Amino acid sequence: MRFDLKVALRYLTANRLQSALLIGGVAVAVTVFTFNAALINGLAEFQIDRVVGSSAHVTIEPARIRPALAPAADGTSRLFVSQVALQRREQIKQWRTVEQIIDTIPGVTGVSYNILGTGLLSRGEQTLPITFKGVEPARLGAIAPIDQNIVEGEARLGINDVLIGRKLAEDLGLRIGQPVLITTDQGRTRTLTVRALYATGVDSLDARLAFVNLDSARVMFDLPEGLTEIEIKLADIYAARDVARQLADSTGLEATAWMDKNQRLREALEGQGSSGNIIKMFTLITIVVGVASALLLTTFRRRPEIGIMRSFGISQRFVLSVFMLQGALIGIIGSIVGCFLGWGFSTLLANIGAASGRRLPVDPALGQYDIALLLAAAASIAAALWPARAASRIDPVEAISQ
Amino acid sequence: MSHVSDLALLEVRDIRKIFIDKDFQTPVLKGVNFSLQRGEMVAMLGPSGSGKSTLLSILGTLMRPTSGSLRMLGKELTALAERELSDFRNQQIGFIFQYHHLLPDFTALENVMFPHAGRLWRETRAGRERAAMLLERVGLSERMQYRATRLSGGQKQRVAIARALMNQPALVLADEPTGNLDRENADQAFALMQEIQRETGTTFLLSTHDRELAERCERRIVIRSGIVVDGAEPATSRVEASSGLRVIEGDVAPVIDHTGLPSTSDDRRRA
Numbered sequence: 001m002r003f004d005l006k007v008a009l010r011y012l013t014a015n016r017l018q019s020a021l022l023i024g025g026v027a028v029a030v031t032v033f034t035f036n037a038a039l040i041n042g043l044a045e046f047q048i049d050r051v052v053g054s055s056a057h058v059t060i061e062p063a064r065i066r067p068a069l070a071p072a073a074d075g076t077s078r079l080f081v082s083q084v085a086l087q088r089r090e091q092i093k094q095w096r097t098v099e100q101i102i103d104t105i106p107g108v109t110g111v112s113y114n115i116l117g118t119g120l121l122s123r124g125e126q127t128l129p130i131t132f133k134g135v136e137p138a139r140l141g142a143i144a145p146i147d148q149n150i151v152e153g154e155a156r157l158g159i160n161d162v163l164i165g166r167k168l169a170e171d172l173g174l175r176i177g178q179p180v181l182i183t184t185d186q187g188r189t190r191t192l193t194v195r196a197l198y199a200t201g202v203d204s205l206d207a208r209l210a211f212v213n214l215d216s217a218r219v220m221f222d223l224p225e226g227l228t229e230i231e232i233k234l235a236d237i238y239a240a241r242d243v244a245r246q247l248a249d250s251t252g253l254e255a256t257a258w259m260d261k262n263q264r265l266r267e268a269l270e271g272q273g274s275s276g277n278i279i280k281m282f283t284l285i286t287i288v289v290g291v292a293s294a295l296l297l298t299t300f301r302r303r304p305e306i307g308i309m310r311s312f313g314i315s316q317r318f319v320l321s322v323f324m325l326q327g328a329l330i331g332i333i334g335s336i337v338g339c340f341l342g343w344g345f346s347t348l349l350a351n352i353g354a355a356s357g358r359r360l361p362v363d364p365a366l367g368q369y370d371i372a373l374l375l376a377a378a379a380s381i382a383a384a385l386w387p388a389r390a391a392s393r394i395d396p397v398e399a400i401s402q
Numbered sequence: 403m404s405h406v407s408d409l410a411l412l413e414v415r416d417i418r419k420i421f422i423d424k425d426f427q428t429p430v431l432k433g434v435n436f437s438l439q440r441g442e443m444v445a446m447l448g449p450s451g452s453g454k455s456t457l458l459s460i461l462g463t464l465m466r467p468t469s470g471s472l473r474m475l476g477k478e479l480t481a482l483a484e485r486e487l488s489d490f491r492n493q494q495i496g497f498i499f500q501y502h503h504l505l506p507d508f509t510a511l512e513n514v515m516f517p518h519a520g521r522l523w524r525e526t527r528a529g530r531e532r533a534a535m536l537l538e539r540v541g542l543s544e545r546m547q548y549r550a551t552r553l554s555g556g557q558k559q560r561v562a563i564a565r566a567l568m569n570q571p572a573l574v575l576a577d578e579p580t581g582n583l584d585r586e587n588a589d590q591a592f593a594l595m596q597e598i599q600r601e602t603g604t605t606f607l608l609s610t611h612d613r614e615l616a617e618r619c620e621r622r623i624v625i626r627s628g629i630v631v632d633g634a635e636p637a638t639s640r641v642e643a644s645s646g647l648r649v650i651e652g653d654v655a656p657v658i659d660h661t662g663l664p665s666t667s668d669d670r671r672r673a
Contacts, residue, residue, distance in 0.1 A: 003519040014507040308503045311464055312565070313492020314520040315485065397459045400503065 004318055008325035011298070018294065023334040025290045029283040030338020030376050031345060034367035036283075038346035040276035042363030044269050048237065051265050052258055054144040054202045056112070056231030057240045059261060060098065060247060061254040062090040091226030098230060098251050105243060110142035110233035115214060117221035117228070119184035121164075123172050130168065131209050132182070134217020143231045144205055146198050152176055153196030157213045161195035165206030169197050184220045192216070284379045287334075291327055291383035299323060299391040306391050307399025316392040323391050327384020328377065335376035339369040411572060411605050412438040412461070417470035419456055430456045431467070432628035438573070439636050441603040443596060445616035448625035454609045455577060457625065461607070462495055462575050463487045475572060492521050496566030496604075498576040498595075502558040504550035504565075510537060510557075511546040514564045521569070529568075536564035540594060556587035563594060567604065576608040580615060592618065 012019045072078050092098065095113060102111055115134035120127050137157040141147035147155040151166055153176040162180065174180065174194055183189045192212065200206055218224055232247075234240055240257035247255040259266050299306070306319055346364040353360030419431040430453045438444060448454050459465040460472065463479055472479040475494065482490060504513045514533035519525045537546050540560040545553060553561065559579065566574050576595070580588035592615050599606050608619065616622050624632040 001524075003522070003524050006525070010507050304503065305505050308499075308505065309516070309520065310488070311462065311491070311497050312517040312520075313488050313490070313495075313569075314517070315488050318520055318523065396464045400499065401455075 004321040005325055007322045008329060011302070011322070012326055012329060015298075018298070019330070022291065022294050022330050023337065026287050026331060026334025026376060026380060027338035027341060029286045029290075030335045030372050031341040033280050033283045033372045033376070034339055034342025034369055035345050035362075036276055036279045037368040037372070038342065038364055038366050039362050040272050041366035041368070042346075042350075043361040044272060045363055045366065046359075046361040047265060047268065050202075051262055052237050054200055054205060055258060055261075056143050057234045057237055057258050058232040058244045058247065059256050059258075060092065060230040060232070060251065061228070061256070062092050063253050064090075091223055091228055092230065092253060093226045095227045095230065098247075098253070101247065101250050102230070102232065105246065107235045107239055107243070108232055109235050110139070112136070112139045112142040112231040113214065113227050114229050114231060115217040115221055115223055115227055117184055117186070117217065119182055119220070121168075121172070121210060122181045122183070123174060123178070126172050128168070128172060132184070132212050132217065132220065133209060134212050134214040134221070136214050140211065143233060144200055144202070146200065146205075146211060149198045149200045150196045151199045153194070156195055157211060158195070159213050159216050160192055161213065162192040163196050163198060163211040164194060165209065166197045166199040167203070167207040168210070169194070171207065182220065186220070186222045188220050188222070190216065190220055280375075284375055287331070287376055287379040288383040291330055291380045292386055295323060295327055295384050295387035296390065298326070299387045299394075302391070303394055303399040306394045307396040310394065310396035311400060319394075320388045320392040323388030324381060324384050327380045327388070331377040331380020331383075332373075334380070335373045338376065339367070339372060342367050342372070343369065409439040409441075410437060411440045411442075411474065413471070413473040414461070415471040415473075417457070417460060417467045417472065419453070419460065419465070420468045430628055431460070434470070434625070434628070434630055436623055436630050436634035437636070438605055438607060440572070440605055441599070442621060442636065443599045443606045443619050444608070444621045444623060444633075445619035446607060446609040446623045446625065447611075447613075447616055448609075452625045453628045454625055458575050458577050458607075458609055461573075462497060463491050489521075492517060493569050494572045496569070496571040496574040498559070498562050498566045498574060498579045500578040500581040502555075502562040502582075504553075504558055504561055506549070506551045509547050509549055510542060510553065510561045513550055513561055514568055517565065517568045533564070533568060536567055537561070539598070540564045556583055556590060559583060559587070559591050560594060563591065563598070567598065567602070570602075571604065573605045573607065576606060578609055578611065580610065580612060588612070588615070 068079070070078050099111075099113070102108060112135055117132050117134070118129065119132055121130050122128075135142075135157070140155060140157055140163075146163065153163075155163070157163060162182070164174065169175070172180075176194055176197065178194050179191050180194060181189060181191055198206070212220070221228075232243070234243060237258065240259065244255040244257040244260075247253070309319060310316075343364050346362045346367060349360055350362045350364055353362065414434055414436050417431055417434040418429065421428040421430060434453075434457060446454055446457070456465065460467050463482075467480065470480070474490075477490070479487065479490065504510075505516065508516070511530070511533050514536055515525060515529050518529040518532070522529070534543070534546060537543055540563055542553075542557060542560055542564070545557060550558060550561065559582075563579075566576075574595075579595070580591050583591060595606055595608075596618070598604065608615070610616055621636060622633045623630055
């Protein structure tokens with residue numbers, strides 16, 4: 001064993017209570033760090049899951065014509081604005097090409113080719129404005145798991161069928177097999193039969209949306225060839241931005257990742273993340289202050305001994321190393337203990353939540369233990385630097401005569 | 403003359419030390435001159451405040467003089483950088499303090515080994531063996547694994563003597579080494595140092611208030627008010643200086659070649 005390590009260990013074991021308190025202090029800080037991470041990240045995961053589980057990860061829409069600012073020769077700038085023709089629908093006409101491009105992208109787990117349109121759904125005297133989503137019957141569950149959430153009827157989407165959410169059915173007093181009249185914004189009317197009711201738990205799906213066959217949607221919304229959107233699901237949701245950029249570049253269409261479509265979610269996540277970071281920062285400051293002050297006291301108490309060591313020619317580097325090692329040992333042992341405590345604590349809470357039926361958004365797997373270990377050890381070593389330098393610079397004559 | 407200069411270990415020339423506190427200057431050493439020869443056992447006497455401790459700190463390279471020259475083993479120590487001084491101290495100078503100053507959290511054996519292990523950053527078998535041998539020499543082979551705090555005052559001082567000898571220094575500086583011991587232990591510790599000095603040829607410089615012990619040394623350097631007033635040079639030099647004769651044989655301490663102590667490095671003290 002290195003002799004400096006032996007001396008450091010001896011000093012730590014010589015004053016067990018102080019060392020235990022120090023390690024305990026670091027452990028508590030790391031517990032807070034990891035539990036906080038498990039909670040914040042678990043919560044984020046939970047929120048993302050709710051949003052992303054039932055919506056597209058990347059959405060492709062027709063390219064929008066944006067006003068462009070162009071510098072002119074006379075030093076001024078010109079704004080180019082083109083008026084969108086009211087009659088012309090924005091649509092993706094060359095979607096077969098897009099389909100081929102999507103096929104080449106790895107990690108795509110589901111695609112849905114949709115026509116979205118708005119209209120009125122009437123039953124008797126009651127009329128509600130809703131959104132219709134025309135999808136290929138085989139891809140009904142490609143984005144939101146509609147097919148797995150059927151509560152009544154069957155997940156069949158024939159040319160004259162409509163699937164609606166249970167909430168909407170309740171609002172209109174609709175039952176399976178009943179006909180409904182649909183009037184689209186394009187002025188077309190059509191009578192469809194309610195084939196199934198679904199309940200996903202997401203209000204926007206259950207109360208304001210109806211699924212129809214893509215072929216009926218073509219007729220209803222006057223789009224014989226094109227689509228209004230293509231939705232994509234990915235294996236890795238965090239690859240969405242890259243995939244969106246790739247698709248936008250290769251198709252010239254508008255491709256948006258889920259995190260950019262859900263501004264509010266993103267803001268919420270960022271808010272939680274930064275408050276979590278503040279807590280983490282304070283735990284690190286606690287470690288630095290605690291370790292530094294305790295080691296400073298130790299160096300002060302051991303001044304005469306350090307003076308003696310220096311008197312028989314022990315180098316300043318050796319003394320420095322002894323105290324740095326003490327800081328490092330405290331940091332490493334403390335953070336290992338803290339990681340276990342943080343993991344245990346979040347596991348306990350997650351289990352209590354599961355047992356009581358209300359899922360707590362704590363995920364013990366997301367405790368960032370590696371980062372906690374690294375940062376706490378680094379903080380302890382950094383905290384030891386000052387006391388260790390002070391120790392190595394002790395004047396032996398003064399220290400011995402103390 | 404060459405015979406005499408071969409024996410020279412330490413030459414102190416016009417060492418001055420002025421302590422400066424704000425605008426207040428306190429000259430403690432006012433031009434100290436003396437020399438030590440290899441294998442001498444020299445007592446340093448002087449009243450409190452005469453500058454003994456300061457001089458020992460300077461000789462031990464723990465403190466730098468304000469001016470003057472300090473030559474040891476042919477090296478001008480005042481010219482060395484901090485790191486070189488530390489190395490030099492480790493290998494050539496041993497310290498014995500009034501209050502033993504053992505490291506309380508270490509065993510007797512570890513305390514003795516410390517100067518050696520600390521230099522190499524690791525413990526070696528050779529170091530351990532030499533430390534054990536030294537502890538045996540000072541009569542503490544039964545107490546090797548005792549923590550320093552569990553030893554009696556006399557035992558602690560004997561461990562301190564063993565520690566001072568660990569790296570086979572050329573010079574051992576002892577600051578009131580018996581000052582904190584009762585008569586019996588003081589006599590024992592002194593006798594031990596004297597024996598080791600004779601066996602190994604290590605030079606000892608002891609500061610002491612104990613006239614009786616000082617009388618048992620081969621020479622007494624007397625300091626008063628920051629200057630050496632008596633005993634600055636070995637008897638041979640004094641004879642030479644006063645008579646003007648070349649002295650071939652002087653009454654320097656005997657240098658005996660059979661120490662019985664194992665060495666960790668080449669034998670550098672033999673003339």
